Amino acid sequence: xxxxxxxxTEPVAAxxxxxxxxxxxxxxxxxxxxxxxxxLAPGEIHALCGENGAGKSTFIKILGGxxxxxxxxxxxxxxxxxxxxxxxxxxxxxxxxxxAIVPTLSxxxxxxxxxxxxxxxxxxxxxRDSVREHLDSVGLSHVKLxxxxxxxxxxxxxxxxxxxxxxxxxxxxxxxxxxATLSDAEIVRxxxxxxxxxxxxxxxxxxxxxxxxxxxLTDRVTVFRNGQHVLTQRTSNMTTAExxxxxxxxxxxxxxxxxxxRRADLxxxxxxxxxxxxxxxxxxxADVAAGEILAVVGxxxxxxxxxxxxxxxxxxDISNSVKVDxxxxxxxxxxxxxxxxxxxxxxxRADKGVFLDAPIAINITxxxxxxxxxxxxxxxxxxxxxxxxxxxxxxxxxxxxxxxxSTLSGGNQQxxxxxxxxxxxxxxxxxxxxxxxxxxxxRAEIYSTLRKMADDxxxxxxxxxxxxxxxxxADTVLxxxxxxxxxxxxxxxxxxxxxxxxxxxxxxxxSHGHVSFRNQPAQVDNA
Amino acid sequence: xxKTALEPIAQVSPTALRRWASALFGTTSIHAASIxxxxxxxxxxxxxxxxxxxxxxxxxxxxxxxAAVGIGAIGMALVTLSGNLFMLSMGATAAVSTVMFAALxxxxxxxxxxxxxxxxxxxxxxxxxxxxxxxxNPIITTIATSSIIIGAGxxxxxxxxxxxxxxxxxxxxGKLFGWLPTQILVLAIFAxxxxxxxxxxxxxxxxxxxxxxxxxxxxAGLRTMAATLVCYAFAGAAAALAGSLIASSSAQGNLTYGxxxxxxxxxxxxxxxxxxxxxxxxxxxAVTGAIFLAVIGNILLxxxxxxxxxxxxxxxxxxxxxxxxxxxxxxxPGRK
Numbered sequence: 001x002x003x004x005x006x007x008x009t010e011p012v013a014a015x016x017x018x019x020x021x022x023x024x025x026x027x028x029x030x031x032x033x034x035x036x037x038x039x040l041a042p043g044e045i046h047a048l049c050g051e052n053g054a055g056k057s058t059f060i061k062i063l064g065g066x067x068x069x070x071x072x073x074x075x076x077x078x079x080x081x082x083x084x085x086x087x088x089x090x091x092x093x094x095x096x097x098x099x100a101i102v103p104t105l106s107x108x109x110x111x112x113x114x115x116x117x118x119x120x121x122x123x124x125x126x127x128r129d130s131v132r133e134h135l136d137s138v139g140l141s142h143v144k145l146x147x148x149x150x151x152x153x154x155x156x157x158x159x160x161x162x163x164x165x166x167x168x169x170x171x172x173x174x175x176x177x178x179x180a181t182l183s184d185a186e187i188v189r190x191x192x193x194x195x196x197x198x199x200x201x202x203x204x205x206x207x208x209x210x211x212x213x214x215x216x217l218t219d220r221v222t223v224f225r226n227g228q229h230v231l232t233q234r235t236s237n238m239t240t241a242e243x244x245x246x247x248x249x250x251x252x253x254x255x256x257x258x259x260x261x262r263r264a265d266l267x268x269x270x271x272x273x274x275x276x277x278x279x280x281x282x283x284x285x286a287d288v289a290a291g292e293i294l295a296v297v298g299x300x301x302x303x304x305x306x307x308x309x310x311x312x313x314x315x316x317d318i319s320n321s322v323k324v325d326x327x328x329x330x331x332x333x334x335x336x337x338x339x340x341x342x343x344x345x346x347x348x349r350a351d352k353g354v355f356l357d358a359p360i361a362i363n364i365t366x367x368x369x370x371x372x373x374x375x376x377x378x379x380x381x382x383x384x385x386x387x388x389x390x391x392x393x394x395x396x397x398x399x400x401x402x403x404x405x406s407t408l409s410g411g412n413q414q415x416x417x418x419x420x421x422x423x424x425x426x427x428x429x430x431x432x433x434x435x436x437x438x439x440x441x442x443r444a445e446i447y448s449t450l451r452k453m454a455d456d457x458x459x460x461x462x463x464x465x466x467x468x469x470x471x472x473x474a475d476t477v478l479x480x481x482x483x484x485x486x487x488x489x490x491x492x493x494x495x496x497x498x499x500x501x502x503x504x505x506x507x508x509x510x511s512h513g514h515v516s517f518r519n520q521p522a523q524v525d526n527a
Numbered sequence: 528x529x530k531t532a533l534e535p536i537a538q539v540s541p542t543a544l545r546r547w548a549s550a551l552f553g554t555t556s557i558h559a560a561s562i563x564x565x566x567x568x569x570x571x572x573x574x575x576x577x578x579x580x581x582x583x584x585x586x587x588x589x590x591x592x593x594a595a596v597g598i599g600a601i602g603m604a605l606v607t608l609s610g611n612l613f614m615l616s617m618g619a620t621a622a623v624s625t626v627m628f629a630a631l632x633x634x635x636x637x638x639x640x641x642x643x644x645x646x647x648x649x650x651x652x653x654x655x656x657x658x659x660x661x662x663x664n665p666i667i668t669t670i671a672t673s674s675i676i677i678g679a680g681x682x683x684x685x686x687x688x689x690x691x692x693x694x695x696x697x698x699x700x701g702k703l704f705g706w707l708p709t710q711i712l713v714l715a716i717f718a719x720x721x722x723x724x725x726x727x728x729x730x731x732x733x734x735x736x737x738x739x740x741x742x743x744x745x746x747a748g749l750r751t752m753a754a755t756l757v758c759y760a761f762a763g764a765a766a767a768l769a770g771s772l773i774a775s776s777s778a779q780g781n782l783t784y785g786x787x788x789x790x791x792x793x794x795x796x797x798x799x800x801x802x803x804x805x806x807x808x809x810x811x812x813a814v815t816g817a818i819f820l821a822v823i824g825n826i827l828l829x830x831x832x833x834x835x836x837x838x839x840x841x842x843x844x845x846x847x848x849x850x851x852x853x854x855x856x857x858x859x860p861g862r863k
Contacts, residue, residue: 351740
């Protein structure tokens with residue numbers, strides 16, 4: 001099927017190849033982008049850096065026409081883009097962070113998918129030679145054109161995406177974290193391709209969390225923070241520390257009292273020993289004391305988030321590796337982890353965290369209904385009181401309890417999600433990205449509530465990609481790189497640079513031996 | 528628009544209009560409220576201008592046509608609310624139940640009802656089990672079981688009508704106070720039970736929450752399997768009870784009786800304003816939908832419109848209701 005891509009362009013006078021002016025996008029009360037501008041010269045590789053939630057993805061989506069901005073304008077090669085319509089792939093082409101590969105189609109069809117050929121009759125044969133060339137240049141000479149994409153590994157899928165981006169011969173190519181799933185050798189190949197395209201005059205935006213890649217590849221670097229443009233500089237004029245400082249807005253100086261003393265006579269609240277989750281986590285061991293907040297840190301795909309999910313019972317049977325309060329527990333499903341006193345707050349509020357269309361009160365008590373029912377019938381009075389208690393704990397207006405969660409801001413929705421887990425009175429609280437998409441005010445409230453609960457003896461383990469959050473909230477930090485633990489240290493012994501280094505490079509002496517870890521079989525799931 | 532699917536714990540401060548509406552209808556969905564008003568208006572208008580509409584005999588036949596479909600719609604509503612779309616074996620279950628009812632009626636009405644409803648319940652549990660445990664698609668599963676049920680029915684009857692040798696007149700033709708069919712009483716009791724389960728019980732709330740967002744329900748540790756089983760068990764029992772009502776009027780069973788219960792129940796659920804996406808709606812919505820459709824069918828009938836045109840009209844009404852609901856959902860703020 002051929003996409004109906006309306007070029008939607010009109011010529012205007014041009015200086016740079018791409019010029020985005022004053023782009024603004026709000027989602028409800030959340031400002032994703034505020035007045036952001038960016039210019040790209042022909043033959044430039046431009047790094048786009050920023051923390052999660054800084055607005056990078058929104059920016060990329062606006063350029064691709066997938067998101068309609070509230071304000072702003074974009075010109076590419078002298079054409080005004082009609083914003084909010086899919087951008088002509090001959091002008092701007094995107095290599096997406098989430099793999100946009102159809103597993104049942106052949107490699108050839110995947111590359112031609114949504115391409116510039118807009119005719120009604122699909123003539124794939126005439127593109128075979130050029131597609132072959134593109135595949136060869138990204139190092140996929142061993143992949144057959146007619147093989148179904150489902151046979152490719154994750155890394156190969158990513159390379160196919162890059163080949164697709166090249167095949168469009170777009171003026172501007174957007175690479176949204178193209179290297180997150182690739183091994184070092186593959187990354188080198190992608191860089192070669194990018195440099196070749198640059199020499200042909202293509203302009204590229206390169207989004208990456210790995211700063212070493214930014215410095216190795218790019219000509220200029222732009223940093224976003226909280227939806228705003230912070231700086232644009234020649235990459236060679238910057239240092240890693242300067243870029244990090246621009247990303248998080250201040251020097252990484254935090255002071256926190258020492259983590260709670262581990263009392264030798266007490267068993268740790270949570271004890272993980274030699275935990276292995278196939279292809280994701282290898283042989284990981286760690287203890288968490290009561291009252292301790294542990295941050296598990298790593299890039300997406302590093303296995304750090306898998307550790308938290310596994311403890312929540314979402315990753316199969318790990319009963320043999322986990323003890324709670326010194327006791328071996330059964331841990332093979334969500335319900336068994338709940339039974340063991342482990343509560344989990346998922347990263348995706350709308351799909352996993354809260355019932356958006358149900359009242360706040362009913363959300364809060366959803367996991368503890370058994371406590372408030374007699375002979376299967378709900379007893380409203382006690383339930384109301386419990387909902388009110390938890391609401392006040394998280395500074396949720398009790399007057400709003402009968403209203404649907406969808407009427408709340410993102411930050412307050414997250415508080416409801418947290419309150420639902422805390423209602424279980426857990427021994428261990430697991431948080432996956434505890435404040436993603438949450439505004440600063442609500443964030444501070446959430447942190448102080450979590451800290452208070454920890455002081456009362458709750459053990460908390462959280463996964464986050466937000467550096468500031470990790471340094472703010474954690475007592476101890478455990479870094480994971482390619483499935484293995486890099487470091488497990490008290491927070492006050494770790495600074496932002498070390499943390500970032502662990503995340504992006506691992507323990508450089510030991511890590512390079514595990515490159516093969518990433519070459520796992522393709523897991524293209526459409527869920 | 529503020530569609531609250533679950534009963535609020537504390538009193539929401541409503542606008543004057545909503546307070547008026549909820550006092551009159553006890554509902555919070557605009558779609559459902561509209562259908563309630565439309566049903567009332569339809570009845571009043573029909574009483575005024577359609578000849579013979581208000582005659583005793585016609586009102587009686589109207590009530591009889593509501594009863595079986597209403598009970599089927601209540602069962603269907605639970606399946607829809609749990610997020611499993613529709614149960615497409617209800618017609619087959621009802622048809623086979625008419626045969627069972629006729630074949631067993633010599634045991635006495637109470638025993639027969641119990642046995643027939645119990646077997647419908649079992650059929651529902653089996654289907655719910657396949658869907659909950661086997662993670663099978665609910666539509667495909669119920670279409671397949673529908674074929675099995677009807678096949679078994681034909682094997683037993685050879686396609687012939689089974690004449691009952693017993694007395695089913697209490698259910699078939701009985702009237703309270705000389706005017707209220709006992710079938711309406713059965714419908715009312717059935718609706719009350721379903722409504723109580725859904726609104727007041729723990730499993731009922733789990734059913735709604737499951738229907739709203741299955742993944743959230745799973746992560747929150749709700750009893751999703753049990754909830755699915757209860758819905759299908761209830762729907763199976765509803766189909767069997769509907770079949771019993773149909774068979775009781777003539778004490779006969781035939782595999783063509785009640786076979787269109789699927790469509791009628793789905794139509795009632797959709798027209799009544801229960802969200803096809805699950806989680807949002809009330810039992811009373813399904814009953815209202817059944818009444819609305821029965822009134823329309825009755826008006827056409829007494830106006831001398833033939834059956835083919837009644838079918839066409841019914842289809843158009845369902846389409847209009849679905850489009851109406853979709854438009855409302857789009858116009859509502861804060862909803863995609």
